[in-house]
Amino acid sequence: MGAGQDNHKAEPPAARARWRWRRLLWLPVLLAAFSVLQVLLLRFIDPPVSTVMLWRYGEALAQADGAYRLHYQWRDLEQIAPSLPISLVAAEDQRFPLHRGFDLQAIEKARDHNAAGGRLRGASTISQQVAKNLFLWQGRSWLRKGLEVWYTLLIETFWPKQRILEVYANIAEFGDGIYGVQAAARSFWNKDASQLTASESARLAAVLPAPRRYDAARPGPYVQRRAAWIQRQARQLGGNAYLKDD
Template sequence: MRRISRIAGWLLLSWIVLTVSAVLLMRWIDPLTSAFMVRERIVASTSKPQYAVRQRWVDAKDISPQMKLAVIASEDQTFPDHYGFDFKSIDKALDERESGRRVRGASTISQQVAKNLFLWSGKSWIRKGLEAYFTVLIETLWPKERILEVYLNIAEFGKGVFGVGVASETYFKKPAVRLNTYDAALLAAVLPNPKRLRANAPSRYVRSRQEWIVGQMRGLGGTALLKRLD
């Protein structure tokens, strides 16, 4: 039993060193892909008809401030202030689940980066535990600006469309740095379900969500909010 315990301890320590090192390196080295992109490439290659999965990295300085603000306004308005988890939103989600109402999303941008970059979709306690672990690492080892940069480069904006660089070129025929308020809000509007919600053929719901996001962007004080990420 002692030998088994030592082996388990060394395996756990090795895994911690490996994961901490990988996350730390990604503070400066752009990830080549993500767990979600790998899964999507497998799905795309086995689908009939097949489709391409596209992603192109865009540095933070080449992403419109409006796009950064739009995803904060739509996905995580406490992003500049929290340390990875929005406990008020989590409490609300738990209350909704207990009352039988539709459960709202409570994941922060940091949690979504952890999940999309390293993990798989699902609702198991194991996955949620790993998500929390990687979220803590990301929040500890990366500045907020880096977290937002990685998020915008690995988020899915449509079928086979990953990252704001490809999304901007695909839907608006312009680079990400030139996205205006309404372009950015439209892209952010499809993030909850990019397989069903379409930026290139927005439904009435997507348009209403776009307008709501624009209002939230203004209510947060505009792009001045981004100074708090420094």
């Protein structure tokens, strides 16, 4: 009886190798299922934190920056001044209601612009920014870019556009350690996000390319010019009505 059991347990090396490979092949399936579950849950649950916030906090700890503070407070979209979402769209992604996560026209224009040798221009949509800020780490790599595409597709599949805008307005960095429009409104103007003026909303959107470099509360010439341009673009898009049907 014991000898029979020993023979049964003594699998050939080839069989053991096949079993290991089968387990490895299941790993991408499990990771994909986990990511789908993440996105589905955050369709209804407001994220308590983002990976960008955690990454920045880790940097501060590593640098022994005891003065660093993370400011983040969620606000539902209806609790945010209507001028803020349209300002974000005017500044970052004017075709946001029209595309499905990737703006092919903007990508083509950015490619032609960069090929001509101008200042490097990106073409990330708001959906892509949410994918990067909420789920992924900092840095550049093909793996990260592939995951950004995957999460963007999931977000556009399972979330309505209003939810994407709501999350973006709440996790975008508007200053060093200041995440989301509520924290920005409190830190810069000591008011609630619902009380932001069109000018203040435009200034918040204007600093997004480099929120640790530019200051929405004390705007320099660049932020002032860009904020004025954002307000003009928001009006040309049709104002808040541009986002009503997305």
